[in-house]
Amino acid sequence: MRPKRLEMLYRSLIKEHSQSPKNRGKLTDPDGEMELFNPSCGDLIQIQYHLKEDRIEEIVFEGQGCAISLASASLMTDLMQGKTVREALDLIDLFSELIQGNKSAESEVLGDAVFLEGVAKFPTRIRCANLSWSALEQALEEFKKGQGDESKDGK
Numbered sequence: 761m762r763p764k765r766l767e768m769l770y771r772s773l774i775k776e777h778s779q780s781p782k783n784r785g786k787l788t789d790p791d792g793e794m795e796l797f798n799p800s801c802g803d804l805i806q807i808q809y810h811l812k813e814d815r816i817e818e819i820v821f822e823g824q825g826c827a828i829s830l831a832s833a834s835l836m837t838d839l840m841q842g843k844t845v846r847e848a849l850d851l852i853d854l855f856s857e858l859i860q861g862n863k864s865a866e867s868e869v870l871g872d873a874v875f876l877e878g879v880a881k882f883p884t885r886i887r888c889a890n891l892s893w894s895a896l897e898q899a900l901e902e903f904k905k906g907q908g909d910e911s912k913d914g915k
C-alpha cells in the first residue's frame with residue numbers, strides 16, 4: 761500500500777476507535793484483569809476478561825487516555841474475542857514487533873490493528889499503543905502460572 765494511503769487509514773482508524781471505542785465496560789467475576797498506567801502520557805487502561813477453558817470468551821476494557829491508547833485498546837479487545845491464550849500471546853508479540861517497526865508477513869493476522877504500525881514513527885507513542893496489549897499479556901502470564909506447566913501440548 762502507498763504510504764499516503766496508510767497514513768490516512770492510520771488516522772481515520774484512530775479517530776473512529778477513540779471516539780467510539782468498542783468493548784468498553786466492566787465484567788462481573790472476571791477470570792483475569794490487569795490495570796496499567798503509562799506515566800509518560802497519563803494513559804490508564806484496565807482490561808478484564810472471561811475465559812472458557814483456555815479461550816477468551818469475552819474481553820472488555822475501561823480507562824482514560826490519549827486517542828492512540830484508547831483506539832489501540834478498542835482494536836485489541838476486538839481482535840482477542842474468541843482467541844486461545846496461546847494465540848493471544850502470539851498476537852501480542854507480533855503487535856509489539858510491528859509497532860517497533862518490524863513488520864512481518866504475518867502481521868496481517870492482526871486485522872485492523874495492523875494499521876497502528878504508523879506509531880512506529882513516533883517513539884513516544886509506542887507505549888500508548890502497547891499499553892492495553894501489555895496489560896493483557898501480564899494478566900495471561902499470571903493465568904498460565906496459576907495453571908502450572910501446561911505448555912507441553914501445542915507447539
Ligand SMILES: [Zn+2]
Pocket residue numbers: 798801802803825826827828829888
Ligand atoms: Zn497516550
